[in-house]
Amino acid sequence: MNNIIRGKVLLVGKNIDTDQIYPGRFLDIVDPEEIGSHCFAGIDETIAPNFKKGDIVVAESNFGCGSSREHAPIALMNMGASIVLADSFARIFYRNAINLGLPLVICKDLSKKLQNQDEIEVNVSECTVLIVSTGELLQGEKIGDHALNILNSGGIKPMYLKRMKDSLNK
Numbered sequence: 001m002n003n004i005i006r007g008k009v010l011l012v013g014k015n016i017d018t019d020q021i022y023p024g025r026f027l028d029i030v031d032p033e034e035i036g037s038h039c040f041a042g043i044d045e046t047i048a049p050n051f052k053k054g055d056i057v058v059a060e061s062n063f064g065c066g067s068s069r070e071h072a073p074i075a076l077m078n079m080g081a082s083i084v085l086a087d088s089f090a091r092i093f094y095r096n097a098i099n100l101g102l103p104l105v106i107c108k109d110l111s112k113k114l115q116n117q118d119e120i121e122v123n124v125s126e127c128t129v130l131i132v133s134t135g136e137l138l139q140g141e142k143i144g145d146h147a148l149n150i151l152n153s154g155g156i157k158p159m160y161l162k163r164m165k166d167s168l169n170k
Contacts, residue, residue: 001103001151005082006121006132007055009114012043016059017066018093022075035071036078053080056120060086060111064093073097083122085110085129085140098147101155105129107140124151 020042022035029035040047057076063086064072073096076084083103087110097104103124110129114120119132125148127140143151153159 001101001124001154002082003124004121005054005056005103005124006119007082008052009056009058009116009118009120010047010051010081011111011114011116012040012057012059012063014060014087015062015065016043018064018069018072019066021064021072022069027069027071032074032078035075036080039075039079039081048079051079051081054082055080056122057081057084058086058111058114058120059084061088063089064097065090068092068096070096070100073100073102077102083124085122087111098150099156101151101153101158103143103151105140105143107138110138110140113138124148 021040022038023042026035026038026041037048063084072093077100083105085105085107087108088106089104094104105122105124105127107129113131113136121130121132127142129138129140150156150159153162
């Protein structure tokens with residue numbers, strides 16, 4: 001995982017549920033790239049095709065509420081989102097995203113300070129957000145050490161595969 005992430009912002013609202021992030025009508029798709037092409041189709045079908053790889057999703061509160069489908073963070077990652085910042089996340093979405101290697105940072109009221117296409121820079125390990133145009137630096141909530149370790153490993157599966165390989169090589 002890149003510790004410093006810089007990109008343009010896509011603002012979404014509050015209570016964005018997993019069905020808005022990745023609608024159920026696409027659940028039979030297995031190709032990750034195609035999954036990403038339908039991200040946010042429950043809000044606006046034009047978001048994914050116009051989203052630039054590496055850009056940043058910024059939401060208000062309760063992002064990822066609804067069902068526990070892992071397709072939502074998979075869709076975000078394969079759409080090209082480098083990180084998601086929000087006032088708050090639904091708990092199961094948060095764990096699914098971290099376990100899949102998608103960084104999330106809670107930064108209260110960030111969305112109120114931004115407009116679509118503003119550029120921000122996020123230091124993931126420090127959970128700071130720099131609004132490039134104004135120079136304002138905001139402090140988000142720290143990510144726990146275990147979650148940060150999962151992110152730095154690229155997800156929970158790569159982390160445990162490395163641990164198993166390391167233990168076999170001892």
